[in-house]
Amino acid sequence: RSVKSYTHQDNDDPLTFEINCSLVLLPKEPMQPRYFDERVGFFTSNYTDFDMNPQGIKTIRMIARWRLEPKPEDLEKYKSGELVEPAKPIIFYIDPTTPKEWVPYLIQGVNDWQPVFEKAGFKNAIYALEAPSPEEDPSWSLEDARNSAIVYKPSTIANASGPHVSDPRSGEIIESHINWYHNVMSLVHNWYFVQCSPVDPQARSMTFPSELMGQLVRFVSSHEVGHTLGLRHNFGATSYYTTEQLRNPEFLRTNGHTTSIMDYSRFNFVVQPEDNVPRDLLFPRLSHYDFWAIEWGYRRFYQFADADQEIPYLNQWVIEKTKNPYLKFNGGSESGLNDPRAQSEDLGDNQMETCELGIRNLKVIMQNLPEWTKVPNENYKGLSTLYPQITSQFNRYIGHVSKWVAGVYTDAKTVEQDGPIYVNVSKNKQKEAMAFLERHIFTAPLWLLPDYLSELLPSSRLAIMENLQSSAIKGLVNENVLVRMLRAEEQLGPGTYKPEEFFMDMNRSVFGNYGQTDIYRRSLQNIYVNTLCKMIEPEEQPSGSAAPVAMMRRMSASIENNDVKALVAAELESIAKKLKRGRGDDRTRAHYNYLIKTIEEL
Ligand SMILES: [Zn+2]
Structure with missing residues (x-):
C-alpha cells in the first residue's frame, strides 16, 4: 500500500490516492489449458x-x-x-x-x-x-x-x-x-x-x-x-x-x-x-x-x-x-457479423412477431406513463426519465427487425461438419421485415406522441419522430445492406431479395401514392431522399474527425465500382419523375418541388 499525491492538471487541485498493489506468485505448474473452440464462447x-x-x-x-x-x-x-x-x-x-x-x-x-x-x-x-x-x-x-x-x-x-x-x-x-x-x-x-x-x-x-x-x-x-x-x-x-x-x-x-x-x-x-x-x-x-x-x-x-x-x-x-x-x-x-439471430436485447426466433408484442406492451405503458411515474410532492422527473426509455426500446425493436434485411446467418463449423457456414436470410423473411417496418415506423407511430408530451415535457414531438425515422432509414438504406444484397444476388441468382425490389418497397413505404402529405410524412421523405443523395455524394468529413468505430464498421463496404450508385441514382430519378405528377395541398406541392430540385441539382 502506498499513498500518492498529485496535482490536477486543469486546476492545480491537490489529489491524494491510496494505492494497493498485489504481486502474486504464479503456480509452479501451469494448469493444463483447454484450447479455444469458436463454437463455445470463452474468453x-x-x-x-x-x-x-x-x-x-x-x-x-x-x-x-x-x-x-x-x-x-x-x-x-x-x-x-x-x-x-x-x-x-x-x-x-x-x-x-x-x-x-x-x-x-x-x-x-x-x-x-x-x-x-x-x-x-x-x-x-x-x-x-x-x-x-x-x-x-x-x-x-x-x-x-x-x-x-x-x-x-x-x-x-x-x-x-x-x-x-x-x-x-x-x-x-x-x-x-x-x-x-x-x-x-x-x-x-x-x-x-x-x-x-x-x-x-x-x-x-x-x-x-x-x-x-x-x-x-x-x-x-x-x-x-x-x-x-x-x-x-x-x-x-x-x-x-x-x-x-x-x-x-x-x-x-x-x-x-x-x-x-x-x-x-x-x-x-x-x-x-x-x-x-x-x-x-x-x-x-x-x-x-x-x-x-x-x-x-x-x-x-x-x-x-x-x-x-x-x-x-x-x-x-x-x-x-x-x-x-x-x-x-x-x-x-x-x-461484427450480420446474423439477425445474434442480436443483443432481442427475443425469439421471429422478431417480427416478438417485437410486435413488445410494441403492444409499449402502447399500454404510453397510455399510463404519467400515472405510473408519479411521485408525490415531486415534479415530472419520473416521466422525463422513462419517456426516452420507451422510445429507446421502440428503436431497438425497429433495429432488431431491420437486421433481417440482407442478413446472413453464420454458424461456425469445423471441417468434420456438413453444410455451409454462411447462409443468406430468405427473401420471405426479408419481406416480412420490410412489411413490419412499413407498419410500425414508416407509418408514423403517433401513439408515441401523446398530448401530455408537449404539455409536460420540453421535448419536441417533431424532433422525436425525426430521430426515430431517421435512425430506421439509416439502418436500412446504407452501403452495407446494398452490397450484401448484390452479393446474395450474385451467389443465388434470381429469387433473392434484389435491390430493385427493396427500393420499390421503400418507395411505396415512404411516398405511398404521391398524394397529400402531413408534416411527419414530409420529414420522412426528406430523410429518405437526403440519405440516398449522400450515398452518391457523401459529405466531406472535416479532416481530423474520425468517424466512430461502430459507424465505420457499418459503413465500410465500398460502392465505388459496383452497381450500388447506379441503383441509388435510378431510385432518385424515379422519385423525381413521380413527384412531378404528385398531388396535394400547397404545402405538399412546395415540398415536392423542393425534393425535385434537390434531386435534379445532384
Ligand atoms: Zn455482459
Whole structure:
C-alpha cells in the first residue's frame, strides 16, 4: 500500500490516492489449458509459439477458466463420474460496504452457478461469502488480489462488469473483482419498467419493492459472474424459442426465455397480460447453454495426457452436442457479423412477431406513463426519465427487425461438419421485415406522441419522430445492406431479395401514392431522399474527425465500382419523375418541388 499525491492538471487541485498493489506468485505448474473452440464462447489467453516450430506462425488460444481439480483423494471418484468438491473452490466475497439490502441477492447470483458446475463433475464449486469483519480476520482485505470479490462502487455509472486476471501460460483465472456500480439499479429498473410493467403491476412505479429489485440485482450478479468464469456474450441465445413458447408458462418454467444468461436478454417483453405468466418467469436465468458451456470448459479428461490430445475428442463432443440448437454459441455483433439471430436485447426466433408484442406492451405503458411515474410532492422527473426509455426500446425493436434485411446467418463449423457456414436470410423473411417496418415506423407511430408530451415535457414531438425515422432509414438504406444484397444476388441468382425490389418497397413505404402529405410524412421523405443523395455524394468529413468505430464498421463496404450508385441514382430519378405528377395541398406541392430540385441539382 502506498499513498500518492498529485496535482490536477486543469486546476492545480491537490489529489491524494491510496494505492494497493498485489504481486502474486504464479503456480509452479501451469494448469493444463483447454484450447479455444469458436463454437463455445470463452474468453481466451493467447500467445504465439515459436518453440513448436510451425511452418509459419500459430496462435495458441487457451480459454480462461478457473483451476477446478478434484482433491487427490477424490480423483478416482471423479473419474468414475461421482460428484466431488474441487480442491480449491471459487469464492466471491461481498464488499463489506455493500448496502445490506442487496447482499443476499448478490450472493444468490453467485450461488446460482452451483448446479451448473455439477455438470462438470464438481459440487460446491462456487459460492459467495460476506467478507469477514476485522475482528474475524484482521488480515483480510478487499484489495488483496488473492481474494475475489464483488466490489460495491457508490457511483453514478449505470453498469456492472466482470473482469478477470489470467495466467498467461495456461489461461488459469487467478482472481476477479466484479464491479457493481450502485446506479446499475436505475438501469435494471428502467428496463423492467419498459419491458414488463403491463404484465407486472409492481413494475408500475419509480421505486420497486425491495424483493423485486433484489431479483433484478441477482440477475445482474449472475451475468457478471458468468463473465468471470470465462464466458463471453452469447447473443444467439435468445433466437431459438418460438413466440408461442415465450408466452407459455410451462415452457418458460423449464427453459427460461433465453438459452443463456450470457445474452443481453433483459426481461421477457413478449409476454402479454392475458398470458398469466408469473413474475419469476420474466427474469433471465441460467439455462441450457450455460450448463453445457461450463461442462465443456471445466470437465477434466484424465484419459488424455495433455491438452493437444483432447482436441479430436472435444471436437466430436461439440459436433454432437450442438446438434441441439439450445447449446449453440453465436457471438454475433461482437464479432461484427450480420446474423439477425445474434442480436443483443432481442427475443425469439421471429422478431417480427416478438417485437410486435413488445410494441403492444409499449402502447399500454404510453397510455399510463404519467400515472405510473408519479411521485408525490415531486415534479415530472419520473416521466422525463422513462419517456426516452420507451422510445429507446421502440428503436431497438425497429433495429432488431431491420437486421433481417440482407442478413446472413453464420454458424461456425469445423471441417468434420456438413453444410455451409454462411447462409443468406430468405427473401420471405426479408419481406416480412420490410412489411413490419412499413407498419410500425414508416407509418408514423403517433401513439408515441401523446398530448401530455408537449404539455409536460420540453421535448419536441417533431424532433422525436425525426430521430426515430431517421435512425430506421439509416439502418436500412446504407452501403452495407446494398452490397450484401448484390452479393446474395450474385451467389443465388434470381429469387433473392434484389435491390430493385427493396427500393420499390421503400418507395411505396415512404411516398405511398404521391398524394397529400402531413408534416411527419414530409420529414420522412426528406430523410429518405437526403440519405440516398449522400450515398452518391457523401459529405466531406472535416479532416481530423474520425468517424466512430461502430459507424465505420457499418459503413465500410465500398460502392465505388459496383452497381450500388447506379441503383441509388435510378431510385432518385424515379422519385423525381413521380413527384412531378404528385398531388396535394400547397404545402405538399412546395415540398415536392423542393425534393425535385434537390434531386435534379445532384
Ligand atoms: Zn455482459
